[in-house]
Amino acid sequence: MSLSQKIAGELPFLRRYARALSGSQARGDAMVKQALEKALADETLKNSLAGERDALYRVFHLVLDERGTSSQAASTDDTKEASALAKLDAIADQTRQALLLTTVEGFNTEQAARIMGIDADTVEKLNQAAIAKIDAEQRTSVLVIEDEPMIQMQLEDLVLSLGHEISGTATTKDEAVKSVEANRPGLILADIQLADGSSGLDAVKDIMEIAEIPVVFITAYPERLLTGDRVEPTYLVTKPFREETVKASISQALFFG
Secondary structure (H helix, E strand, O other): OOHHHHHHHHHHHHHHHHHHHHOOHHHHHHHHHHHHHHHHHOHHHHHHOOOOOHHHHHHHHHHHHHHOOOOOHHHOOOHHHHHHHHHHHHOOHHHHHHHHHHHHOOOOHHHHHHHHOOOHHHHHHHHHHHHHHHHOOOOOEEEEEOOOHHHHHHHHHHHHHOOOEEEEEEOOHHHHHHHHHHOOOOEEEEEOEOOOOOEHHHHHHHHHOOOOOOEEEEEOOHHHOOOOOOOOOOOEEEOOOOHHHHHHHHHHHHHHO
């Protein structure tokens, strides 16, 4: 496999990490672009990309350490975006990095430590701090859009275990829209493929015309959505999922929501 093929295969997942970390597709993609430009301009960094999967993430973190996730805070005029960036300044970025790397991206503690340039014990402590923050997250109500009964029950149990409430469940686009109209949730967990052939993406698009609500998408085919060809989900969980991954994504969505 050529270096360009290797990078192309890993890029959608690095973009997922960057946008979850920054809370924005545009900011996340800009950070990834800067990391790739830096790597391709430096022969040593470029050669390092031929290594393990964590190599591309290590290069990304070199750029991240130089600019910080919230370096654009002073330049934005958007009130909502400025508020989100202010939140980033208020917490330890490393805590969120460690949580996302080990849960959403699936790296083990040692790999996350190499990516972040710290020791494994520190990664463990950061994860413990992140979990504590999740437990203290503001409680909300959650709409679960999922057509597989067992997965729907699993997501409901997970939501309740975090101290949130279930505002409703839906298996089709129409059911989802009606549920939001009847009982406005504070968060949505949405499958992509629904029971009647409708799309969770279409359901959320219609819902956003009613109200802006944070969304975590769940799909067995994340690479189909992370193409860079259109507006993409910020929070995307891959099926089959680990509960820790969903918890981390919920925390991030509520944090920026």
